[in-house]
Amino acid sequence: MLPTTSSLQIGELAAGQALTLPIYHFKPSGKHSGPKVYIQANVHGAEVQGNAVIYQLMKQLERCDILGEITLVPLANPLGINQKSGEFTLGRFDPITGVNWNREYLNHAIDLPTWYKEHAELSDSELIQAYRSTLVEACQRRLRNDWGVTTGHRLAVNLQAMAHEADIVLDLHTGPKSCKHLYCPEYDIASAQFFAIPYTLVIPNSFGGAMDEAAFCPWWQLSEVAKVMGRDLEIAVSAFTLELASQERICLEDALVDAKGILAYLSHRGVIAEQVEPAKMRRFGCYLKDYKKYHAPMAGLVEYVAPVGEPLAAGETLVNLLRLDLYGSEQELTALSLPQDCVPILHFASASVHQGTELYKVMTNLFELPH
Amino acid sequence: MLPTTSSLQIGELAAGQALTLPIYHFKPSGKHSGPKVYIQANVHGAEVQGNAVIYQLMKQLERCDILGEITLVPLANPLGINQKSGEFTLGRFDPITGVNWNREYLNHAIDLPTWYKEHAELSDSELIQAYRSTLVEACQRRLRNDWGVTTGHRLAVNLQAMAHEADIVLDLHTGPKSCKHLYCPEYDIASAQFFAIPYTLVIPNSFGGAMDEAAFCPWWQLSEVAKVMGRDLEIAVSAFTLELASQERICLEDALVDAKGILAYLSHRGVIAEQVEPAKMRRFGCYLKDYKKYHAPMAGLVEYVAPVGEPLAAGETLVNLLRLDLYGSEQELTALSLPQDCVPILHFASASVHQGTELYKVMTNLFELPH
Amino acid sequence: MLPTTSSLQIGELAAGQALTLPIYHFKPSGKHSGPKVYIQANVHGAEVQGNAVIYQLMKQLERCDILGEITLVPLANPLGINQKSGEFTLGRFDPITGVNWNREYLNHAIDLPTWYKEHAELSDSELIQAYRSTLVEACQRRLRNDWGVTTGHRLAVNLQAMAHEADIVLDLHTGPKSCKHLYCPEYDIASAQFFAIPYTLVIPNSFGGAMDEAAFCPWWQLSEVAKVMGRDLEIAVSAFTLELASQERICLEDALVDAKGILAYLSHRGVIAEQVEPAKMRRFGCYLKDYKKYHAPMAGLVEYVAPVGEPLAAGETLVNLLRLDLYGSEQELTALSLPQDCVPILHFASASVHQGTELYKVMTNLFELPH
Amino acid sequence: MLPTTSSLQIGELAAGQALTLPIYHFKPSGKHSGPKVYIQANVHGAEVQGNAVIYQLMKQLERCDILGEITLVPLANPLGINQKSGEFTLGRFDPITGVNWNREYLNHAIDLPTWYKEHAELSDSELIQAYRSTLVEACQRRLRNDWGVTTGHRLAVNLQAMAHEADIVLDLHTGPKSCKHLYCPEYDIASAQFFAIPYTLVIPNSFGGAMDEAAFCPWWQLSEVAKVMGRDLEIAVSAFTLELASQERICLEDALVDAKGILAYLSHRGVIAEQVEPAKMRRFGCYLKDYKKYHAPMAGLVEYVAPVGEPLAAGETLVNLLRLDLYGSEQELTALSLPQDCVPILHFASASVHQGTELYKVMTNLFELPH
Missing domain, CATH: 2.40.50.100 (RNA polymerase II/Efflux pump adaptor protein, barrel-sandwich hybrid domain)
Structure with a gap:
């Protein structure tokens, strides 16, 4: 079944053009309640292959039995994609300020011990839902700042607000001239075996500014605070950055390989009913240090x-x-x-x-x- | 008397050209031992007026009785100055990485309590000299890193190594379209009255990445540690950023005004024998927050x-x-x-x-x- | 009376956004048939003041008795306006190819002696109408080229097709740091006295690639061919480039001065019923050589x-x-x-x-x- | 034998650095007088492979018996090579003006019929020598222009003055993502069989602005004028542009293939004593139209x-x-x-x-x- 289509305005160009994001949603076919998924691509303007992966993934999902809601945001940074300099997309940073588009996410400054105490009596699922609302509202409040927000922050926090609604967050990037590799938080290392990616960078559970960290850090922190309070709370959100080979390259055939890797992970997580086996390959890890x-x-x-x-x-x-x-x-x-x-x-x-x-x-x- | 001239290579361009900095030194005429001064300009490529101020300042210093050594580094960022994009100098950040040229200084990671204990028996002046050597050596070690250092870090840490030799550090910048304003650390607010600058931004004593902070923070931190250990150690280094109106502008007459303001401060500090009165003007402060x-x-x-x-x-x-x-x-x-x-x-x-x-x-x- | 509003799509950005131009039309109030006017601004992205002039001009025209149709196209080059590089609009040339946006107009390659012979029996006004159609159709045919056209050519030829419909064409530019000056073809030098512009560059009647030349050259050539054939045919189109001081500057008050200068010219040409006197000032000319x-x-x-x-x-x-x-x-x-x-x-x-x-x-x- | 080394200053950067070109000369070993050769590479900043070809060619020439003087200018456009924008060399046009670096050569405006008459009594070789001097002097005079010359023109005309001294001119370029192809003037099509290049673009004998045209056009024009005057004068200069695959790529092994192709041509022309056979391959031509x-x-x-x-x-x-x-x-x-x-x-x-x-x-x- 085709996804539903919507769009979100995340900026406005000097000459007046609205910058909007295309957004695609797959809804569960029945009353299922699998995990929610958020996938975005092309936050760095030259890193286009993730769009082709989303294309192939949607073609696959159209034929799947969907159990959990899936939101896909290709072309996530129109300003970066459209910024050319010679025969190259100058899409890694804001051309005005130099700030990396992938370092503009909000670092939540929630007083977690206090917040936890105020919500300690909730059940796990209620607690997760309350925390999710807190994170989303913090993003929305940030966007309403009286003094305005920067162009890049507006984009990033809009994306982040959508990502916070999900249990699984995938951010599709590429390197400059690169082989495929995965950024995976240490606590979630077992997930690396599902993607069609040979090399995994094992990253610490701290905020460095990127989307994956923006998505999982608040949850890891909540889990740590709960642990101190004597409660064993799972880290409710999984988030990964997939680096899908080189920038300035579209390859539909290779995109299908990576779409199937993502599908294998979604299958494992119960987002689709179909059983999808991960690619058989050796996979290697390396610590960020x-x-x-x-x-x-x-x-x-x-x-x-x-x-x-x-x-x-x-x-x-x-x-x-x-x-x-x-x-x-x-x-x-x-x-x-x-x-x-x-x-x-x-x-x-x-x-x-x-x-x-x-x-x-x-x-x-x-x-x-x-x- | 004319300053002596030297140069320092701080990089190499793709086609092989060496990037060198012109360096000018004024030496004390006699056996005097006033404070050492380091002044640089144009770390951001479009912010050229500081060079004109250095020009006017050197013309003044040639006629002065010099008591302390003065090092001046105009055109401090040749890569930034030479990078044009249309009729504009794209000089605020590295055009390859987007990193702000003024955020590349080394944040020293010295274990100060330990260091202090190892040097606690030194006199104040010996302690200051030992710490200065530690800072300079840390810079030099950084530049010898086996895996190399980035283009911007190489430039910044070379500048920083020179600045660490001084007691007074002035970094000359401009805003985009701007009035004159001064970045001044809170502990040194009394110094603001000497410069010909109406507005002062009072900044905290912490490292934000800029040269002024790179210069004074380690000394403020040493002073704090000493205080804990029961010793009242002055903050040995004064460092300021002067924002001298707008970028892409050279005005020799206005440069003379600011050269005289700097001279008033140097006179006050005993770097020159001449008595130079600061300009009579109202000055206003504002906290960074x-x-x-x-x-x-x-x-x-x-x-x-x-x-x-x-x-x-x-x-x-x-x-x-x-x-x-x-x-x-x-x-x-x-x-x-x-x-x-x-x-x-x-x-x-x-x-x-x-x-x-x-x-x-x-x-x-x-x-x-x-x- | 408010102008009517329309828009024209002249391109599409990599991420899919349509590039459209806002177009404003003032229609004659009665059956009048004064000259048709076409005014555009901001073909070079940093040269924004012409938009402010169009703004002030439309405010004036709303209160005028309009005798001839007036088409106004502000923000005529959205790609150039939106292209930032540092704190500057990199709007003079296509950032991909380097081609000046103002050198992309079509140089008509009409075999004029043949064309004239085929239309020699028409009256002057019929001849002018036929030639106008020929020019507009040549633009439209160019845009339908099987192998496509460049981004800049698509924009320019779309603008040119609109301009060819008019008897008076004004292209509003600015210099980098500039005083006001006018590009005026030699045959039309008497018109320079109406604009509020002290310096006039007298240009030859040949195609150099800019809009003004694209607009008047074909008509000057037709007039020359007619003269050879023994017919005294007026040059039916007047076209000027107004350089309205410096780029990266909006000044509404000064824009009103130039709007009134344009109004004085339009009044002289019978486009509006009101009598508007040109500013009293000395004006000077200089040949392009x-x-x-x-x-x-x-x-x-x-x-x-x-x-x-x-x-x-x-x-x-x-x-x-x-x-x-x-x-x-x-x-x-x-x-x-x-x-x-x-x-x-x-x-x-x-x-x-x-x-x-x-x-x-x-x-x-x-x-x-x-x- | 190693080539001799010299350098030529062709510009100066804003911060004062001289822009110099490295120049390598191979001199004939004996009294030989084979044709003079001029080879340059990297006039477009991202097109670096020609430098590797010059490297491999010089390694070969060191072992050759040289009959004619050979001048090699790698890294011919330091400003273009050094201009980065993101992870890309923005080297195709002047970043200030947008003008293509390869369209800045001087289009000689010599009154050839008059010049020919004044030199008609010279022998062929004297005539060629006189004309060569005229061309070189015109370049030098251009560079001494009272009002200055543009940055790109200064570079180009300096290169052109060197090229005019030679009988054979090779300009080494690349395409963006490209296969190897050769620009060859129609009159010299037989030369295409020597280079290791499968595709040849057959260009007319007119000035379009590039180096090859700047080098051969004046000679083709002289030959035409001589023909009118009843004299059969060979076109004394051969000039080609070699497009050696893709930009932003250095491959030493492939560079050796192209160096040998050039060597085969030089061997055929008697510049080296060794017999070098061209690569056996099918070659195809296409007219520019x-x-x-x-x-x-x-x-x-x-x-x-x-x-x-x-x-x-x-x-x-x-x-x-x-x-x-x-x-x-x-x-x-x-x-x-x-x-x-x-x-x-x-x-x-x-x-x-x-x-x-x-x-x-x-x-x-x-x-x-x-x-």
Whole structure:
């Protein structure tokens, strides 16, 4: 069955055009009450492949027996998508302020011990519902601020208010030139086995500013406060960021692979009635502290030698750095390598770099995840 | 006497050009030992007027009896200065990452109670010297990081290492369209009376990422730790950010006014032998918590009605917002005002804005500073 | 009476938003048949003041007795207006291709001698109507091109098709930092006395790519061909570009001054019944060949000393060029001047320039226009 | 033998840094007098692969017996190379003016009939030498213009002055996402068989603004004038633009392939003593009039289905255009194709496009070149 369609205005351009988001809803067919799901894509303007994944996912969901409500928001950042600079989408940050579009979510400042005491007599499900309302209202109050809110905050908090309604939040991104990888909070590591993604970054349960953290942190914090008060409250919300290969790329066939991975997770969580098996593949994890950025030690032209997603031994060539201005000297061509084994996950998109440009992000100290 | 000249390489461009900073030093003429001074300008690329102030200041200093060493670094961010986008310098953030050039300074992570205990037996002046060395070495160690450092961090930490050598640090900026204002830490508020600047923002003693904070915070923290240990240690470093009117503007005559204000402060501090009186003018303060940003509640064309630097009563027009796409409706022209008295300090540079653009920053709850 | 409102879609953004233009029409009140007028503003995204002029003009026209149809298109380039880069509208060229938005109009390639022969038997007014249809159809055919048209060409040719319907075409622009000046074709120089604009650039009757030229050139060419064939055919279309001071500026009061200047011209042409006198002022002309660009002979910081719109004698300082990296040398401060008398008309918007940046445009060999 | 090294300053950045070009010279080993060669790369900032080709070519030349002087200028546009915007080099046009860096060469305005008459008595080789001097001097005179020259013109005319000294001029570019192709003037089509490039665009002998045209047009014009005067004068200069696959890519292995192709041409022309055979491959040509641009008929996300460099039959899918805002409608996914057979040569770099963006350039009516 086709999803229902709605839209939400999240901004207005200088010349007066409204910026609206397309929103698609799948409703449970019967009286089912599976978990609610929120999926968004393209918060960074150049990271378009998540839209293709949502497209393939909706094609699949049309044929599914839906048990829980599913909300999908593709093209989530129209301002970022539309901002071109040369033959490239300048979509990672607000072109006026430089602020990363994915660091604009609201960091809730709720006095949790007090809040918990005021709601301690509620049942678990009532408590969860009350907390959810508190979070959504905090977002709405933020948007009504007398002094206004920034363009990026308006967008982000509108998205966040929708995400807070859900039990499962998926934020679809890509890297620059990247293999697929998953941001997964430590407490939810068992979920990584469902997605069609070989590498998982295990992140701490704290707010760093991104959507996944904005979605799960308040719940993890509530659970911690409850624990102190002697109550064992599950972390009611699961949230993940899926990095679906490279930016500025649409591949419908590959999008189907990732749609099926998401479907496997939704099946496991009881959002659809169908049984969908996860892809059989080895999956590896890495703690955020072991996820390292390598910056260009000198400027130059870059041949990216190490393929992303494949192990690279210490000392093997990561990049060749070419300096045509230094031809004839020892620095005309430098092979750069790392002092420890790693898996390169992503690299910079341009082939010429200033000194200090982030060349690669690599995982070190990887471990295999159970399946 | 002419200053001595040196330079420092702080980066390298993709095509191989070295990025170097010009550095000027005035040395004490005799055996004097006044405070050391560090002054930089143009960390944000479009904010050029500080260079003109350094120019006028050096012309003055050439005729002065110098008692303390003075280091001046104009054109402190060549990458930002050279980055043009249309007829404008896109100099506020790294065009690759969006990171504000003025938020790249090192936040020292020194375990101060331990450090203090290890150095507690030193005299005040020895303690200060030891701490200064610790700070400078931390900067240098940071720059030698095995995985490299970002372009902006390399620049900022190089500047910071120089600044840590000084007792007085002045960072010369401008606003977009702005009146002159001073960022001054609360403990140093008495210093505001020397500069030729009518409005002072009183900031807390904590690290927010800017140079002034990077310079004084470690010293304020040391002083706090010493106090706990029962020792009354002065805060050895004074640091200020001077916002010298609008960006994209060079005015040599006005630069002389601000050079003389700086000279008055240096005279007061014993850096020069000459007695220089501060300009006679009323000066006003405002706490950071009362410094408010007003964001466009809707998109449109903007007539900036309220002049910067002049009191505006509650309800008086701040801007007219023109919507040519809505001609004939009630929204064709909207006069926007604020609900409380204020002094507009700066406004946005462009006359057309998206919804959410920061239109004005205004001071509220101002108080007169003693003189 | 209020104008009627319509809109025209001239493009579509990557995320799907339609780009539409607001269009306002004033119709003659009775059976009058004065000239048709087309006025547009803001084809360059940062040049917003023309919108304010259209606003003030419509307020005036609402109270006028309209004799000829008037079409007004403010905000004529939404893509350019919405394209921000830092605190600036990057609106002069397509950010993808670099092509100036004001050089995208269609250069008609009509075989005029043949066309004239086919229509030679028509009366003057029939001939004009037939030619007008030919021009409009050529625009429409261009937009239906099988291989598509560029974003900028689509916008420009849509505007041009509207403009070709009119007898009078006004294109409202601004300079960067500029005094008011008018682009006026040589054959129409007598019209310059009506606008509230002190400086007029007298341009040849050839196609350089801008709207004014796109509007009048085909008619001048037709008139030339008719002359060869022995027929004295008036140039049926008047077209001007008004440069209304500086970009990134809205001033409603000043907009009223220019609205009244336009009204004086429309009154003279019989578009309105009211008698509106032009402003009393001296007006000066300059041939395009005498309109000179001065490029920075070296890089540096720029103090723009010469005010725009005021005569500057040969040898007087145009700009001071400050080189803080060369302090102590002869090049630390250079006063640049020109070898001949001129009136500076506009200067660059940024205060730091690469070598070769266009610093000023100046008129030389000015002559007073009759009034 | 290593080339000799020199450098040329072609500009100065706002903060004072000199922009210099590295220049490498190979001199004939003996008294040989083979043709002079000029090779440049990277005039468009993102098109870096030509530098790698120059690197590999110099490695080969070091082992060759050089008969003619060879000048190589990699990194020919430092301003363009260094201009980043997000993770991309914004190197196709001047970021201030929008002017394409490859359209800034001088279009000589020599009165050739007069010039020829004044030099008609010279021998062919003397005539060629005199004309060469005239061209070089015109460039130098242009650079000394009293009113200054633009940043891009200064760069281009400096490059052009060097190129005019040579008999063979190679300008190394790339497309956005592109297969290899060659721009070759019609009169020199036989030369296309030497380069390792499968597709050749046959261009007319007229000045369109690019380096190859700037280099050969004056000579073709001289030859035409001589012909009118009854003299059969060879076109003394050969000039080609090599488009070496995609921008933002360095591949040393592939660079060696193209270096050998260039070497085969230089061998054929007697610049090196070694016999180097061209790669055995089929090569195809297409006239410029048959080289077509296809613009996006609507906005959306783009899956580039047709690989560059492979024939595509009429009606086969070129791109899939995805519209997530129109999911559930007929426009959610549109397969776009062309009405005639073609070979797609290059496509746009971004996967989301406004209406009108140039999606593909394709060759039609191809013919096989002799070998």
